[in-house]
Amino acid sequence: MSEKHIDEISGVETTGHEWDGIRELNNPMPRWWVWTFYATILWAIGYAIAYPAIPMLTSATKGYFGFSSRAELQQDLDLAKASQMKFHDMIAAKTVQEIDADPALREFAIAGGASAFKVNCAPCHGSGASGGPGFPNLNDDDWLWGGDLDSIQTTIAHGVRFDSDADTHVSEMPAFADMLDKNQTRQVAAYVWSLTNKPSDETLVEPGKQVFLDNCAACHGEDAKGKPEMGAPDLADAIWLKGKGEDAIIRQVTAPKHGVMPAWSARLGDTTVKELTVFVHALGGGQ
Structure with missing residues:
Protein backbone atom coordinates (compact mmCIF):
# COMPACT_ATOMS: atom_id res chain seq x y z
CA MET A 1 0.00 0.00 0.00
CA SER A 2 1.45 3.33 -1.06
CA GLU A 3 2.05 6.09 1.44
CA LYS A 4 -0.51 8.87 1.68
CA HIS A 5 0.72 12.15 0.34
CA ILE A 6 0.60 15.12 2.74
CA ASP A 7 0.54 18.65 1.35
CA GLU A 8 3.65 20.49 2.62
CA ILE A 9 1.98 23.93 2.96
CA SER A 10 -1.33 23.04 4.62
CA GLY A 11 -0.38 19.73 6.19
CA VAL A 12 -3.58 18.19 4.79
CA GLU A 13 -3.70 14.78 3.17
CA THR A 14 -4.36 14.84 -0.59
CA THR A 15 -6.81 12.63 -2.47
CA GLY A 16 -4.22 11.27 -4.87
CA HIS A 17 -5.68 13.18 -7.78
CA GLU A 18 -3.24 15.36 -9.67
CA TRP A 19 -3.63 17.73 -12.66
CA ASP A 20 -0.59 19.47 -14.13
CA GLY A 21 1.23 19.14 -10.84
CA ILE A 22 -1.70 20.44 -8.80
CA ARG A 23 -2.91 18.04 -6.10
CA GLU A 24 -6.43 17.99 -4.64
CA LEU A 25 -6.67 18.34 -0.85
CA ASN A 26 -8.82 15.79 0.93
CA ASN A 27 -11.15 18.15 2.86
CA PRO A 28 -14.49 16.34 3.23
CA MET A 29 -17.56 18.30 4.42
CA PRO A 30 -18.34 18.04 8.15
CA ARG A 31 -20.66 15.14 8.89
CA TRP A 32 -23.26 17.38 10.52
CA TRP A 33 -23.43 19.45 7.31
CA VAL A 34 -23.81 16.33 5.14
CA TRP A 35 -26.64 15.00 7.28
CA THR A 36 -28.33 18.41 7.26
CA PHE A 37 -28.13 18.43 3.47
CA TYR A 38 -29.74 14.98 3.32
CA ALA A 39 -32.46 16.19 5.67
CA THR A 40 -33.29 19.14 3.39
CA ILE A 41 -33.67 16.74 0.47
CA LEU A 42 -36.11 14.62 2.46
CA TRP A 43 -37.95 17.77 3.58
CA ALA A 44 -38.28 18.96 -0.03
CA ILE A 45 -39.67 15.60 -1.14
CA GLY A 46 -42.16 15.57 1.74
CA TYR A 47 -43.19 19.18 1.03
CA ALA A 48 -43.76 18.41 -2.66
CA ILE A 49 -46.04 15.52 -1.66
CA ALA A 50 -47.95 17.41 1.03
CA TYR A 51 -48.48 20.79 -0.69
CA PRO A 52 -49.03 22.12 -4.23
CA ALA A 53 -45.53 22.25 -5.66
CA ILE A 54 -44.96 20.56 -9.01
CA PRO A 55 -46.07 22.62 -12.02
CA MET A 56 -48.12 20.91 -14.71
CA LEU A 57 -49.26 22.16 -18.14
CA THR A 58 -52.30 24.11 -16.93
CA SER A 59 -52.11 23.84 -13.13
CA ALA A 60 -49.99 22.23 -10.42
CA THR A 61 -50.16 19.18 -8.19
CA LYS A 62 -52.79 19.64 -5.49
CA GLY A 63 -50.77 18.14 -2.63
CA TYR A 64 -51.91 15.68 0.01
CA PHE A 65 -53.47 18.38 2.24
CA GLY A 66 -55.14 20.24 -0.65
CA PHE A 67 -53.80 23.60 0.60
CA SER A 68 -54.51 26.73 -1.47
CA SER A 69 -52.95 30.08 -0.65
CA ARG A 70 -55.62 31.83 -2.74
CA ALA A 71 -58.40 30.12 -0.80
CA GLU A 72 -56.70 31.05 2.48
CA LEU A 73 -56.38 34.67 1.33
CA GLN A 74 -60.03 34.76 0.36
CA GLN A 75 -61.00 33.43 3.80
CA ASP A 76 -58.92 36.13 5.45
CA LEU A 77 -60.53 38.79 3.26
CA THR A 168 -72.88 72.00 -5.34
CA HIS A 169 -71.16 75.10 -3.94
CA VAL A 170 -71.37 77.95 -6.41
CA SER A 171 -69.49 81.24 -6.27
CA GLU A 172 -67.62 83.15 -8.90
CA MET A 173 -65.46 86.21 -8.51
CA PRO A 174 -66.34 88.82 -11.14
CA ALA A 175 -63.74 89.84 -13.68
CA PHE A 176 -62.96 93.44 -12.74
CA ALA A 177 -61.11 94.27 -15.96
CA ASP A 178 -64.15 96.22 -17.20
CA MET A 179 -64.98 97.73 -13.81
CA LEU A 180 -61.61 98.98 -12.60
CA ASP A 181 -58.97 100.83 -14.55
CA LYS A 182 -55.36 99.68 -14.46
CA ASN A 183 -54.43 102.17 -11.76
CA GLN A 184 -57.27 101.04 -9.49
CA THR A 185 -56.29 97.41 -10.07
CA ARG A 186 -52.70 98.18 -9.03
CA GLN A 187 -53.99 100.03 -5.99
CA VAL A 188 -56.24 97.24 -4.75
CA ALA A 189 -53.48 94.68 -5.40
CA ALA A 190 -51.07 96.78 -3.33
CA TYR A 191 -53.63 97.00 -0.51
CA VAL A 192 -54.38 93.27 -0.46
CA TRP A 193 -50.66 92.44 -0.54
CA SER A 194 -50.01 94.93 2.27
CA LEU A 195 -52.26 92.93 4.59
CA THR A 196 -49.51 90.33 4.97
CA ASN A 197 -46.46 91.70 3.13
CA LYS A 198 -44.66 94.90 2.20
CA PRO A 199 -46.14 96.43 -0.97
CA SER A 200 -43.98 97.70 -3.81
CA ASP A 201 -45.45 101.20 -3.49
CA GLU A 202 -46.78 102.32 -0.10
CA THR A 203 -48.66 105.25 -1.65
CA LEU A 204 -51.03 102.85 -3.40
CA VAL A 205 -52.25 101.20 -0.19
CA GLU A 206 -54.72 103.82 1.07
CA PRO A 207 -56.49 104.42 -2.25
CA GLY A 208 -56.39 100.64 -2.78
CA LYS A 209 -58.21 100.14 0.52
CA GLN A 210 -61.03 102.36 -0.70
CA VAL A 211 -61.21 100.45 -3.98
CA PHE A 212 -61.39 97.25 -1.95
CA LEU A 213 -64.20 98.54 0.28
CA ASP A 214 -66.18 99.72 -2.74
CA ASN A 215 -65.81 96.57 -4.81
CA CYS A 216 -64.51 93.59 -2.81
CA ALA A 217 -65.73 93.92 0.78
CA ALA A 218 -69.21 92.61 -0.05
CA CYS A 219 -67.72 89.11 -0.46
CA HIS A 220 -64.38 89.21 1.34
CA GLY A 221 -65.58 91.35 4.26
CA GLU A 222 -64.40 94.79 5.28
CA ASP A 223 -61.54 93.20 7.22
CA ALA A 224 -60.67 91.03 4.17
CA LYS A 225 -60.99 87.87 6.25
CA GLY A 226 -63.39 86.26 3.82
CA LYS A 227 -66.84 84.73 4.12
CA PRO A 228 -66.98 80.90 4.09
CA GLU A 229 -70.71 80.92 3.34
CA MET A 230 -69.85 82.58 0.01
CA GLY A 231 -66.65 80.70 -0.69
CA ALA A 232 -64.73 83.99 -0.50
CA PRO A 233 -61.17 83.39 0.75
CA ASP A 234 -59.45 85.13 3.64
CA LEU A 235 -57.03 87.63 2.11
CA ALA A 236 -55.31 88.51 5.36
CA ASP A 237 -53.79 85.16 6.32
CA ALA A 238 -50.81 84.93 3.91
CA ILE A 239 -52.26 81.79 2.33
CA TRP A 240 -52.51 82.09 -1.44
CA LEU A 241 -54.39 79.61 -3.62
CA LYS A 242 -53.92 80.99 -7.12
CA GLY A 243 -50.47 82.49 -6.71
CA LYS A 244 -48.93 85.16 -4.47
CA GLY A 245 -47.50 88.58 -5.12
CA GLU A 246 -48.99 91.78 -6.48
CA ASP A 247 -48.76 90.59 -10.09
CA ALA A 248 -50.68 87.39 -9.23
CA ILE A 249 -53.34 89.46 -7.42
CA ILE A 250 -53.67 91.76 -10.43
CA ARG A 251 -54.19 88.75 -12.71
CA GLN A 252 -56.83 87.31 -10.40
CA VAL A 253 -58.67 90.61 -10.07
CA THR A 254 -58.59 91.19 -13.83
CA ALA A 255 -59.47 87.68 -15.04
CA PRO A 256 -60.14 85.39 -12.04
CA LYS A 257 -59.61 81.64 -12.17
CA HIS A 258 -62.28 79.37 -10.73
CA GLY A 259 -61.54 75.81 -9.67
CA VAL A 260 -63.90 72.85 -9.89
CA MET A 261 -64.15 70.02 -7.38
CA PRO A 262 -66.18 66.88 -8.21
CA ALA A 263 -69.17 65.85 -6.12
Missing part, protein backbone atom coordinates in the same frame (compact mmCIF):
# COMPACT_ATOMS: atom_id res chain seq x y z
CA ASP A 78 -64.00 37.49 4.06
CA LEU A 79 -63.23 37.59 7.78
CA ALA A 80 -61.84 41.12 7.49
CA LYS A 81 -64.92 42.29 5.59
CA ALA A 82 -67.21 40.67 8.13
CA SER A 83 -65.41 42.38 11.03
CA GLN A 84 -65.50 45.73 9.21
CA MET A 85 -69.15 45.47 8.25
CA LYS A 86 -70.39 46.37 11.73
CA PHE A 87 -68.32 49.56 11.65
CA HIS A 88 -69.57 50.42 8.17
CA ASP A 89 -73.15 49.89 9.33
CA MET A 90 -72.59 52.14 12.34
CA ILE A 91 -70.99 54.86 10.21
CA ALA A 92 -73.90 54.69 7.77
CA ALA A 93 -76.38 55.13 10.62
CA LYS A 94 -74.59 57.93 12.52
CA THR A 95 -73.87 61.59 11.85
CA VAL A 96 -70.30 62.78 11.39
CA GLN A 97 -70.45 64.38 14.84
CA GLU A 98 -71.44 61.06 16.43
CA ILE A 99 -68.71 59.26 14.52
CA ASP A 100 -66.10 61.80 15.61
CA ALA A 101 -67.20 61.49 19.25
CA ASP A 102 -66.80 57.68 19.32
CA PRO A 103 -63.04 56.85 19.66
CA ALA A 104 -63.25 53.40 18.06
CA LEU A 105 -65.53 54.53 15.26
CA ARG A 106 -63.44 57.66 14.67
CA GLU A 107 -60.26 55.58 14.37
CA PHE A 108 -61.91 53.27 11.86
CA ALA A 109 -63.32 56.20 9.87
CA ILE A 110 -59.94 57.93 9.73
CA ALA A 111 -58.29 54.75 8.43
CA GLY A 112 -60.98 54.26 5.80
CA GLY A 113 -60.93 57.95 4.88
CA ALA A 114 -57.15 57.93 4.48
CA SER A 115 -57.40 55.01 2.05
CA ALA A 116 -60.19 56.68 0.05
CA PHE A 117 -58.25 59.95 0.03
CA LYS A 118 -55.17 58.36 -1.55
CA VAL A 119 -57.23 56.87 -4.35
CA ASN A 120 -59.60 59.75 -5.08
CA CYS A 121 -58.28 63.02 -3.65
CA ALA A 122 -54.48 62.82 -3.69
CA PRO A 123 -54.15 63.54 -7.44
CA CYS A 124 -55.28 67.13 -6.72
CA HIS A 125 -54.58 67.73 -3.04
CA GLY A 126 -51.36 65.71 -2.87
CA SER A 127 -50.60 62.49 -1.00
CA GLY A 128 -50.06 64.47 2.20
CA ALA A 129 -53.08 66.73 1.56
CA SER A 130 -50.77 69.74 1.37
CA GLY A 131 -52.31 70.91 -1.90
CA GLY A 132 -50.54 72.97 -4.53
CA PRO A 133 -51.13 75.90 -6.89
CA GLY A 134 -54.90 76.03 -7.38
CA PHE A 135 -55.57 73.15 -4.98
CA PRO A 136 -56.20 73.94 -1.28
CA ASN A 137 -53.98 72.69 1.52
CA LEU A 138 -56.21 70.61 3.79
CA ASN A 139 -53.77 70.63 6.71
CA ASP A 140 -54.07 74.31 7.56
CA ASP A 141 -57.01 76.18 9.11
CA ASP A 142 -57.92 78.17 5.98
CA TRP A 143 -61.27 76.98 4.61
CA LEU A 144 -63.06 78.42 1.60
CA TRP A 145 -66.38 76.80 2.51
CA GLY A 146 -65.96 76.20 6.24
CA GLY A 147 -63.88 73.70 8.17
CA ASP A 148 -66.36 72.17 10.63
CA LEU A 149 -67.55 68.61 10.11
CA ASP A 150 -70.86 69.51 8.45
CA SER A 151 -69.22 71.98 6.06
CA ILE A 152 -66.49 69.54 5.05
CA GLN A 153 -69.07 66.79 4.49
CA THR A 154 -71.16 69.09 2.29
CA THR A 155 -68.14 70.13 0.24
CA ILE A 156 -67.00 66.55 -0.31
CA ALA A 157 -70.49 65.26 -1.06
CA HIS A 158 -71.54 67.99 -3.49
CA GLY A 159 -68.30 69.50 -4.72
CA VAL A 160 -67.60 73.01 -5.92
CA ARG A 161 -68.98 74.39 -9.19
CA PHE A 162 -69.78 70.83 -10.25
CA ASP A 163 -72.54 71.11 -12.82
CA SER A 164 -73.88 67.57 -12.33
CA ASP A 165 -74.83 68.21 -8.70
CA ALA A 166 -77.73 70.56 -7.97
CA ASP A 167 -76.47 71.20 -4.42
CA TRP A 264 -68.15 62.56 -4.52
CA SER A 265 -71.42 61.43 -2.93
CA ALA A 266 -72.81 59.69 -6.01
CA ARG A 267 -69.47 58.10 -6.84
CA LEU A 268 -68.33 56.94 -3.40
CA GLY A 269 -71.53 56.72 -1.35
CA ASP A 270 -72.49 58.41 1.92
CA THR A 271 -70.45 56.07 4.14
CA THR A 272 -67.15 56.76 2.38
CA VAL A 273 -67.96 60.49 2.27
CA LYS A 274 -68.39 60.43 6.05
CA GLU A 275 -65.06 58.61 6.44
CA LEU A 276 -63.36 61.20 4.23
CA THR A 277 -64.96 63.97 6.24
CA VAL A 278 -63.64 62.67 9.55
CA PHE A 279 -60.21 62.05 8.02
CA VAL A 280 -59.89 65.54 6.50
CA HIS A 281 -61.17 67.14 9.70
CA ALA A 282 -58.57 65.20 11.70
CA LEU A 283 -55.62 66.39 9.58
CA GLY A 284 -55.17 69.33 11.93
CA GLY A 285 -57.01 72.23 10.36
CA GLY A 286 -60.57 71.15 11.09
CA GLN A 287 -62.63 73.68 13.01
Whole structure:
Protein backbone atom coordinates (compact mmCIF):
# COMPACT_ATOMS: atom_id res chain seq x y z
CA MET A 1 0.00 0.00 0.00
CA SER A 2 1.45 3.33 -1.06
CA GLU A 3 2.05 6.09 1.44
CA LYS A 4 -0.51 8.87 1.68
CA HIS A 5 0.72 12.15 0.34
CA ILE A 6 0.60 15.12 2.74
CA ASP A 7 0.54 18.65 1.35
CA GLU A 8 3.65 20.49 2.62
CA ILE A 9 1.98 23.93 2.96
CA SER A 10 -1.33 23.04 4.62
CA GLY A 11 -0.38 19.73 6.19
CA VAL A 12 -3.58 18.19 4.79
CA GLU A 13 -3.70 14.78 3.17
CA THR A 14 -4.36 14.84 -0.59
CA THR A 15 -6.81 12.63 -2.47
CA GLY A 16 -4.22 11.27 -4.87
CA HIS A 17 -5.68 13.18 -7.78
CA GLU A 18 -3.24 15.36 -9.67
CA TRP A 19 -3.63 17.73 -12.66
CA ASP A 20 -0.59 19.47 -14.13
CA GLY A 21 1.23 19.14 -10.84
CA ILE A 22 -1.70 20.44 -8.80
CA ARG A 23 -2.91 18.04 -6.10
CA GLU A 24 -6.43 17.99 -4.64
CA LEU A 25 -6.67 18.34 -0.85
CA ASN A 26 -8.82 15.79 0.93
CA ASN A 27 -11.15 18.15 2.86
CA PRO A 28 -14.49 16.34 3.23
CA MET A 29 -17.56 18.30 4.42
CA PRO A 30 -18.34 18.04 8.15
CA ARG A 31 -20.66 15.14 8.89
CA TRP A 32 -23.26 17.38 10.52
CA TRP A 33 -23.43 19.45 7.31
CA VAL A 34 -23.81 16.33 5.14
CA TRP A 35 -26.64 15.00 7.28
CA THR A 36 -28.33 18.41 7.26
CA PHE A 37 -28.13 18.43 3.47
CA TYR A 38 -29.74 14.98 3.32
CA ALA A 39 -32.46 16.19 5.67
CA THR A 40 -33.29 19.14 3.39
CA ILE A 41 -33.67 16.74 0.47
CA LEU A 42 -36.11 14.62 2.46
CA TRP A 43 -37.95 17.77 3.58
CA ALA A 44 -38.28 18.96 -0.03
CA ILE A 45 -39.67 15.60 -1.14
CA GLY A 46 -42.16 15.57 1.74
CA TYR A 47 -43.19 19.18 1.03
CA ALA A 48 -43.76 18.41 -2.66
CA ILE A 49 -46.04 15.52 -1.66
CA ALA A 50 -47.95 17.41 1.03
CA TYR A 51 -48.48 20.79 -0.69
CA PRO A 52 -49.03 22.12 -4.23
CA ALA A 53 -45.53 22.25 -5.66
CA ILE A 54 -44.96 20.56 -9.01
CA PRO A 55 -46.07 22.62 -12.02
CA MET A 56 -48.12 20.91 -14.71
CA LEU A 57 -49.26 22.16 -18.14
CA THR A 58 -52.30 24.11 -16.93
CA SER A 59 -52.11 23.84 -13.13
CA ALA A 60 -49.99 22.23 -10.42
CA THR A 61 -50.16 19.18 -8.19
CA LYS A 62 -52.79 19.64 -5.49
CA GLY A 63 -50.77 18.14 -2.63
CA TYR A 64 -51.91 15.68 0.01
CA PHE A 65 -53.47 18.38 2.24
CA GLY A 66 -55.14 20.24 -0.65
CA PHE A 67 -53.80 23.60 0.60
CA SER A 68 -54.51 26.73 -1.47
CA SER A 69 -52.95 30.08 -0.65
CA ARG A 70 -55.62 31.83 -2.74
CA ALA A 71 -58.40 30.12 -0.80
CA GLU A 72 -56.70 31.05 2.48
CA LEU A 73 -56.38 34.67 1.33
CA GLN A 74 -60.03 34.76 0.36
CA GLN A 75 -61.00 33.43 3.80
CA ASP A 76 -58.92 36.13 5.45
CA LEU A 77 -60.53 38.79 3.26
CA ASP A 78 -64.00 37.49 4.06
CA LEU A 79 -63.23 37.59 7.78
CA ALA A 80 -61.84 41.12 7.49
CA LYS A 81 -64.92 42.29 5.59
CA ALA A 82 -67.21 40.67 8.13
CA SER A 83 -65.41 42.38 11.03
CA GLN A 84 -65.50 45.73 9.21
CA MET A 85 -69.15 45.47 8.25
CA LYS A 86 -70.39 46.37 11.73
CA PHE A 87 -68.32 49.56 11.65
CA HIS A 88 -69.57 50.42 8.17
CA ASP A 89 -73.15 49.89 9.33
CA MET A 90 -72.59 52.14 12.34
CA ILE A 91 -70.99 54.86 10.21
CA ALA A 92 -73.90 54.69 7.77
CA ALA A 93 -76.38 55.13 10.62
CA LYS A 94 -74.59 57.93 12.52
CA THR A 95 -73.87 61.59 11.85
CA VAL A 96 -70.30 62.78 11.39
CA GLN A 97 -70.45 64.38 14.84
CA GLU A 98 -71.44 61.06 16.43
CA ILE A 99 -68.71 59.26 14.52
CA ASP A 100 -66.10 61.80 15.61
CA ALA A 101 -67.20 61.49 19.25
CA ASP A 102 -66.80 57.68 19.32
CA PRO A 103 -63.04 56.85 19.66
CA ALA A 104 -63.25 53.40 18.06
CA LEU A 105 -65.53 54.53 15.26
CA ARG A 106 -63.44 57.66 14.67
CA GLU A 107 -60.26 55.58 14.37
CA PHE A 108 -61.91 53.27 11.86
CA ALA A 109 -63.32 56.20 9.87
CA ILE A 110 -59.94 57.93 9.73
CA ALA A 111 -58.29 54.75 8.43
CA GLY A 112 -60.98 54.26 5.80
CA GLY A 113 -60.93 57.95 4.88
CA ALA A 114 -57.15 57.93 4.48
CA SER A 115 -57.40 55.01 2.05
CA ALA A 116 -60.19 56.68 0.05
CA PHE A 117 -58.25 59.95 0.03
CA LYS A 118 -55.17 58.36 -1.55
CA VAL A 119 -57.23 56.87 -4.35
CA ASN A 120 -59.60 59.75 -5.08
CA CYS A 121 -58.28 63.02 -3.65
CA ALA A 122 -54.48 62.82 -3.69
CA PRO A 123 -54.15 63.54 -7.44
CA CYS A 124 -55.28 67.13 -6.72
CA HIS A 125 -54.58 67.73 -3.04
CA GLY A 126 -51.36 65.71 -2.87
CA SER A 127 -50.60 62.49 -1.00
CA GLY A 128 -50.06 64.47 2.20
CA ALA A 129 -53.08 66.73 1.56
CA SER A 130 -50.77 69.74 1.37
CA GLY A 131 -52.31 70.91 -1.90
CA GLY A 132 -50.54 72.97 -4.53
CA PRO A 133 -51.13 75.90 -6.89
CA GLY A 134 -54.90 76.03 -7.38
CA PHE A 135 -55.57 73.15 -4.98
CA PRO A 136 -56.20 73.94 -1.28
CA ASN A 137 -53.98 72.69 1.52
CA LEU A 138 -56.21 70.61 3.79
CA ASN A 139 -53.77 70.63 6.71
CA ASP A 140 -54.07 74.31 7.56
CA ASP A 141 -57.01 76.18 9.11
CA ASP A 142 -57.92 78.17 5.98
CA TRP A 143 -61.27 76.98 4.61
CA LEU A 144 -63.06 78.42 1.60
CA TRP A 145 -66.38 76.80 2.51
CA GLY A 146 -65.96 76.20 6.24
CA GLY A 147 -63.88 73.70 8.17
CA ASP A 148 -66.36 72.17 10.63
CA LEU A 149 -67.55 68.61 10.11
CA ASP A 150 -70.86 69.51 8.45
CA SER A 151 -69.22 71.98 6.06
CA ILE A 152 -66.49 69.54 5.05
CA GLN A 153 -69.07 66.79 4.49
CA THR A 154 -71.16 69.09 2.29
CA THR A 155 -68.14 70.13 0.24
CA ILE A 156 -67.00 66.55 -0.31
CA ALA A 157 -70.49 65.26 -1.06
CA HIS A 158 -71.54 67.99 -3.49
CA GLY A 159 -68.30 69.50 -4.72
CA VAL A 160 -67.60 73.01 -5.92
CA ARG A 161 -68.98 74.39 -9.19
CA PHE A 162 -69.78 70.83 -10.25
CA ASP A 163 -72.54 71.11 -12.82
CA SER A 164 -73.88 67.57 -12.33
CA ASP A 165 -74.83 68.21 -8.70
CA ALA A 166 -77.73 70.56 -7.97
CA ASP A 167 -76.47 71.20 -4.42
CA THR A 168 -72.88 72.00 -5.34
CA HIS A 169 -71.16 75.10 -3.94
CA VAL A 170 -71.37 77.95 -6.41
CA SER A 171 -69.49 81.24 -6.27
CA GLU A 172 -67.62 83.15 -8.90
CA MET A 173 -65.46 86.21 -8.51
CA PRO A 174 -66.34 88.82 -11.14
CA ALA A 175 -63.74 89.84 -13.68
CA PHE A 176 -62.96 93.44 -12.74
CA ALA A 177 -61.11 94.27 -15.96
CA ASP A 178 -64.15 96.22 -17.20
CA MET A 179 -64.98 97.73 -13.81
CA LEU A 180 -61.61 98.98 -12.60
CA ASP A 181 -58.97 100.83 -14.55
CA LYS A 182 -55.36 99.68 -14.46
CA ASN A 183 -54.43 102.17 -11.76
CA GLN A 184 -57.27 101.04 -9.49
CA THR A 185 -56.29 97.41 -10.07
CA ARG A 186 -52.70 98.18 -9.03
CA GLN A 187 -53.99 100.03 -5.99
CA VAL A 188 -56.24 97.24 -4.75
CA ALA A 189 -53.48 94.68 -5.40
CA ALA A 190 -51.07 96.78 -3.33
CA TYR A 191 -53.63 97.00 -0.51
CA VAL A 192 -54.38 93.27 -0.46
CA TRP A 193 -50.66 92.44 -0.54
CA SER A 194 -50.01 94.93 2.27
CA LEU A 195 -52.26 92.93 4.59
CA THR A 196 -49.51 90.33 4.97
CA ASN A 197 -46.46 91.70 3.13
CA LYS A 198 -44.66 94.90 2.20
CA PRO A 199 -46.14 96.43 -0.97
CA SER A 200 -43.98 97.70 -3.81
CA ASP A 201 -45.45 101.20 -3.49
CA GLU A 202 -46.78 102.32 -0.10
CA THR A 203 -48.66 105.25 -1.65
CA LEU A 204 -51.03 102.85 -3.40
CA VAL A 205 -52.25 101.20 -0.19
CA GLU A 206 -54.72 103.82 1.07
CA PRO A 207 -56.49 104.42 -2.25
CA GLY A 208 -56.39 100.64 -2.78
CA LYS A 209 -58.21 100.14 0.52
CA GLN A 210 -61.03 102.36 -0.70
CA VAL A 211 -61.21 100.45 -3.98
CA PHE A 212 -61.39 97.25 -1.95
CA LEU A 213 -64.20 98.54 0.28
CA ASP A 214 -66.18 99.72 -2.74
CA ASN A 215 -65.81 96.57 -4.81
CA CYS A 216 -64.51 93.59 -2.81
CA ALA A 217 -65.73 93.92 0.78
CA ALA A 218 -69.21 92.61 -0.05
CA CYS A 219 -67.72 89.11 -0.46
CA HIS A 220 -64.38 89.21 1.34
CA GLY A 221 -65.58 91.35 4.26
CA GLU A 222 -64.40 94.79 5.28
CA ASP A 223 -61.54 93.20 7.22
CA ALA A 224 -60.67 91.03 4.17
CA LYS A 225 -60.99 87.87 6.25
CA GLY A 226 -63.39 86.26 3.82
CA LYS A 227 -66.84 84.73 4.12
CA PRO A 228 -66.98 80.90 4.09
CA GLU A 229 -70.71 80.92 3.34
CA MET A 230 -69.85 82.58 0.01
CA GLY A 231 -66.65 80.70 -0.69
CA ALA A 232 -64.73 83.99 -0.50
CA PRO A 233 -61.17 83.39 0.75
CA ASP A 234 -59.45 85.13 3.64
CA LEU A 235 -57.03 87.63 2.11
CA ALA A 236 -55.31 88.51 5.36
CA ASP A 237 -53.79 85.16 6.32
CA ALA A 238 -50.81 84.93 3.91
CA ILE A 239 -52.26 81.79 2.33
CA TRP A 240 -52.51 82.09 -1.44
CA LEU A 241 -54.39 79.61 -3.62
CA LYS A 242 -53.92 80.99 -7.12
CA GLY A 243 -50.47 82.49 -6.71
CA LYS A 244 -48.93 85.16 -4.47
CA GLY A 245 -47.50 88.58 -5.12
CA GLU A 246 -48.99 91.78 -6.48
CA ASP A 247 -48.76 90.59 -10.09
CA ALA A 248 -50.68 87.39 -9.23
CA ILE A 249 -53.34 89.46 -7.42
CA ILE A 250 -53.67 91.76 -10.43
CA ARG A 251 -54.19 88.75 -12.71
CA GLN A 252 -56.83 87.31 -10.40
CA VAL A 253 -58.67 90.61 -10.07
CA THR A 254 -58.59 91.19 -13.83
CA ALA A 255 -59.47 87.68 -15.04
CA PRO A 256 -60.14 85.39 -12.04
CA LYS A 257 -59.61 81.64 -12.17
CA HIS A 258 -62.28 79.37 -10.73
CA GLY A 259 -61.54 75.81 -9.67
CA VAL A 260 -63.90 72.85 -9.89
CA MET A 261 -64.15 70.02 -7.38
CA PRO A 262 -66.18 66.88 -8.21
CA ALA A 263 -69.17 65.85 -6.12
CA TRP A 264 -68.15 62.56 -4.52
CA SER A 265 -71.42 61.43 -2.93
CA ALA A 266 -72.81 59.69 -6.01
CA ARG A 267 -69.47 58.10 -6.84
CA LEU A 268 -68.33 56.94 -3.40
CA GLY A 269 -71.53 56.72 -1.35
CA ASP A 270 -72.49 58.41 1.92
CA THR A 271 -70.45 56.07 4.14
CA THR A 272 -67.15 56.76 2.38
CA VAL A 273 -67.96 60.49 2.27
CA LYS A 274 -68.39 60.43 6.05
CA GLU A 275 -65.06 58.61 6.44
CA LEU A 276 -63.36 61.20 4.23
CA THR A 277 -64.96 63.97 6.24
CA VAL A 278 -63.64 62.67 9.55
CA PHE A 279 -60.21 62.05 8.02
CA VAL A 280 -59.89 65.54 6.50
CA HIS A 281 -61.17 67.14 9.70
CA ALA A 282 -58.57 65.20 11.70
CA LEU A 283 -55.62 66.39 9.58
CA GLY A 284 -55.17 69.33 11.93
CA GLY A 285 -57.01 72.23 10.36
CA GLY A 286 -60.57 71.15 11.09
CA GLN A 287 -62.63 73.68 13.01
